[in-house]
Amino acid sequence: MNTLIAIIGLGVLCLLFEIFDLRKAIIPITIIGLLAILGLDISEFNSPATYYNNMIIVSKFSTAFSGLFIILTIFLVALSHKFYEHHQTKISDFIAIKVFLLAGTVAMVSFGNLAMFFLGIEVLSIALYILAASNRLSIKSNEAGLKYFLMGSFASGIILFGICLIYGAMGSFDVIEISELSQSAELPVWFPIGIVLVTIGMFFKIAAVPFHFWAPDVYEGSPTLTTALMSTLAKVVAIATLFKLLTIMNANISPSFQIVIVIISMASMTVGNIMALRQVNVKRILAFSGISHAGFMLMTLLNTTNAAGTLLYYTSAYSLAGIAAFSVIIYVCKNNENEDMANFHGLGKTNPLLAAILTASLLSMAGIPIFAGFFAKLFLFNNMLQAGFIALVIVAVINSIISVGYYFKLIMAMYTKEPNEERTGTPVVIYAVAVIAIVLNIALGLFPSYVLDLLA
Amino acid sequence: MNNILNEIGIENYIFLSTILFCIGVFGVLYRRNAIIVFMSIEIMLNAVNLLFVAFSTYHQDAQGQIFVFFSMAVAAAEVAVGLAILVSIFRNLGSIDINNLKNLKG
Numbered sequence: 001m002n003t004l005i006a007i008i009g010l011g012v013l014c015l016l017f018e019i020f021d022l023r024k025a026i027i028p029i030t031i032i033g034l035l036a037i038l039g040l041d042i043s044e045f046n047s048p049a050t051y052y053n054n055m056i057i058v059s060k061f062s063t064a065f066s067g068l069f070i071i072l073t074i075f076l077v078a079l080s081h082k083f084y085e086h087h088q089t090k091i092s093d094f095i096a097i098k099v100f101l102l103a104g105t106v107a108m109v110s111f112g113n114l115a116m117f118f119l120g121i122e123v124l125s126i127a128l129y130i131l132a133a134s135n136r137l138s139i140k141s142n143e144a145g146l147k148y149f150l151m152g153s154f155a156s157g158i159i160l161f162g163i164c165l166i167y168g169a170m171g172s173f174d175v176i177e178i179s180e181l182s183q184s185a186e187l188p189v190w191f192p193i194g195i196v197l198v199t200i201g202m203f204f205k206i207a208a209v210p211f212h213f214w215a216p217d218v219y220e221g222s223p224t225l226t227t228a229l230m231s232t233l234a235k236v237v238a239i240a241t242l243f244k245l246l247t248i249m250n251a252n253i254s255p256s257f258q259i260v261i262v263i264i265s266m267a268s269m270t271v272g273n274i275m276a277l278r279q280v281n282v283k284r285i286l287a288f289s290g291i292s293h294a295g296f297m298l299m300t301l302l303n304t305t306n307a308a309g310t311l312l313y314y315t316s317a318y319s320l321a322g323i324a325a326f327s328v329i330i331y332v333c334k335n336n337e338n339e340d341m342a343n344f345h346g347l348g349k350t351n352p353l354l355a356a357i358l359t360a361s362l363l364s365m366a367g368i369p370i371f372a373g374f375f376a377k378l379f380l381f382n383n384m385l386q387a388g389f390i391a392l393v394i395v396a397v398i399n400s401i402i403s404v405g406y407y408f409k410l411i412m413a414m415y416t417k418e419p420n421e422e423r424t425g426t427p428v429v430i431y432a433v434a435v436i437a438i439v440l441n442i443a444l445g446l447f448p449s450y451v452l453d454l455l456a
Numbered sequence: 457m458n459n460i461l462n463e464i465g466i467e468n469y470i471f472l473s474t475i476l477f478c479i480g481v482f483g484v485l486y487r488r489n490a491i492i493v494f495m496s497i498e499i500m501l502n503a504v505n506l507l508f509v510a511f512s513t514y515h516q517d518a519q520g521q522i523f524v525f526f527s528m529a530v531a532a533a534e535v536a537v538g539l540a541i542l543v544s545i546f547r548n549l550g551s552i553d554i555n556n557l558k559n560l561k562g
Contacts, residue, residue: 115523122530129537136544143557145541150493150554153534154484157500160527161477164507168470171515173523190470217560 001051001058003041003066004106010037011099018092026092027081030099031074038070054112054174061308062110064454065240068316069109071440072233073102075323076225078433083225083330094134098229101127105237109244114163114173117241121159121205125152128234131226132218144221151214155204162197165190166249175248182250195249196257202245205238206294207287209267216275219287224333227283228326231290232319239297243311247304261301262392268295269399276406282329282339285406286322289365292403293318296396299380303387308455310376310383316451317364317372317444324361324437328354331430332423341410346419355414357434362407364441367400372444379452461513469510476503490542490552494535501531 010033017026045063050056077098084091104123111117129152133145163173169191170178182191200211207215219227250257272292279285297314300307331354332347333339348355364371377400381393444451461469476499483496505524512520546552 115526118523119526119530122534126530126533126537129534129541133541133544137548139545139548140559142541142545142548143559146490146538146545146554146557147560149534149538149541150484150497153497153538154481154500156530156534157477157480157497157504160501160504161507163523164473164504164511167508167520167523168466168511168514171511171517173519221560 001044001049001056001110003037003044003063003070004056004103004110006033006037006040007099007103007106010034011096011103014092014096014099023088023091026095027077030077030095034070034074034077034099034102038067038074041067041070050112054176055116056107056110057112057175058110060455061244062106064312065109065236065315066106068312068319069102069105069233069237072236072319072323073098075327075433075437076229076233078429079225079228079327079330082427082429083223083334094131097127097130101131101229101233105233108237108241111241111244112175114166114175114178117245118160118163121241122156124234124237125156125205128152128226128230131229132222134226135223140221141223144218147214147221148218151204151218155201155211158197158204159201162194162199162201165194165197167194169194179248192254195246198245199242202238202242203264206235206242206298207291208264208294208298209271209291210264212268212271212291212294215291216279216284216287219290220281220283220339224283224326224330224339227286228323228330231286231326232322235290235294236315236319239294239300239315240311243301243304243308246301258302261298262389265295265298266392266395268292268298269396270295273399273402273406276403279406280341282333282341282344282410285410286325286329289403289406290322292399293365295399296377296380299384299389299392299396302389302392303383306456307383309452310379312455313372313444313448313451314376314380317376317441320437320441320444321361321364321371321373324357324434324441325365327430327434327437328358328361331427341413342420344410344413345417346414347423348415350419350423353431354434357438358414359411360438361441362411364438364445366404366407370442370445372441372448375445375448379448461510466510466514469507473503473507473510476500476506479503488553488555490545490554493554494538494542498531498535501527 014026041063044058048059080094084094101124104120107116107120129145129149132148133142135141167173169188170181204211269292272288276285276288300311332343336343364373367374367377384393480496480500484493487493505527508520508524542552549556
């Protein structure tokens with residue numbers, strides 16, 4: 001709870017800094033503030049509590065995921081300085097929106113009332129619409145913003161309808177009451193319909209097949225930093241919230257619902273990977289890779305009782321690798337019109353460190369050992385085998401092999417092709433963010449039990 | 457109030473809201489003018505608001521009506537952002553037909 005209040009306070013502070021003309025101090029102070037909030041969040045880890053008539057429930061699950069979101073936001077804020085070089089007068093808006101977005105994400109994972117869940121998802125979405133369209137002179141960014149807005153508000157409408165039907169069936173928005181009532185045998189038919197509608201709305205936000213069609217366009221058109229935010233933070237938040245929601249709503253998920261999740265998970269992995277093979281734009285490749293990773297993460301929904309730790313581990317591994325990859329993309333493509341793979345030719349010669357980092361993060365996403373991505377997949381498959389979903393695991397393994405194809409296409413482009421442009425400048429912050437993210441990723445791979453057993 | 461609801465039946469309210477919601481959905485899917493798409497989204501959200509109020513009376517519980525305030529505020533904020541995006545598109549393209557937005561393909 002204090003975490004949420006502190007984050008909102010920090011957001012207001014960012015806006016005040018502009019009034020007092022302290023723009024240069026905004027990024028360092030926000031990072032320090034977020035580190036302090038991370039400490040506050042960790043201090044709440046062992047003291048579960050409920051606040052304001054169960055509006056907010058602070059549990060191990062919510063604090064652990066909030067911690068991950070805060071770390072990701074620190075990276076994104078650190079990258080902002082370089083990225084918004086030419087928009088220094090608006091820097092406080094960009095940072096404040098990111099901090100408010102973080103507040104929405106924390107509200108989403110610690111909701112105790114469906115009203116809080118809805119407000120959290122809207123705070124996140126509205127902030128993302130603004131960020132997606134934030135490069136207002138570029139028609140691509142405008143188009144991405146409008147597409148994301150239309151899809152997002154469509155999904156919000158569906159979620160709202162679902163919440164309404166759940167309320168109609170239960171007569172309450174309180175998740176504890178709903179969870180107790182859902183155990184009883186006699187339930188109106190609206191209740192399962194409501195759950196399905198909320199789930200569909202969340203699938204839109206996660207970008208799972210068949211609700212994924214907006215993702216590649218929006219990822220390509222948005223400013224690169226926003227794409228990084230969408231593919232790491234926004235995706236992880238949505239999947240964590242859906243996990244919590246399904247844990248609460250139906251403690252005993254019906255078999256037909258499980259089949260639907262299995263099919264959507266398989267379809268997301270397969271479609272995402274196969275479409276990624278024929279892309280040349282790096283942002284689109286990562287968008288499709290994100291769709292296939294969404295499929296992997298959806299697998300945890302089949303085993304809500306004891307997959308929370310696995311989900312936390314998988315999302316941490318995926319999002320840290322994503323941050324490292326996107327910080328390299330921001331450096332390479334900052335002067336280019338597009339993000340085609342041709343821009344990455346010869347990065348291994350002109351900038352070996354960044355090429356190595358990008359390689360490492362792609363290998364982590366592909367699931368090659370010593371990186372966290374491999375262990376994340378290992379624990380996930382193990383968990384699913386124990387729950388008895390052998391066919392799903394076989395499809396997932398085949399998809400991991402397919403995904404190596406397009407990750408290596410990019411790696412080959414960096415090391416075997418000749419560089420076609422000079423790359424100058426040593427962006428210290430980008431180096432720092434990329435190195436820290438990838439080191440955290442490797443550390444996660446070497447000591448998995450610290451994260452994995454956190455929610456046990 | 458409750459008597460009227462009993463006489464009409466809660467199901468009819470659900471059917472009405474569902475029909476309105478579907479009108480909104482088809483508006484989003486088939487109309488090409490961005491303003492009309494925004495209006496369709498508003499129809500979707502307001503159909504749900506209607507159902508919230510009906511359920512609120514059905515359960516004799518004020519929470520549903522409070523939620524309507526939240527959803528109205530959120531819808532207003534959402535449309536404000538949407539219109540701002542639309543204005544910047546109009547400045548760049550000179551039109552708000554979403555068929556003209558075809559720069560992102562692959």
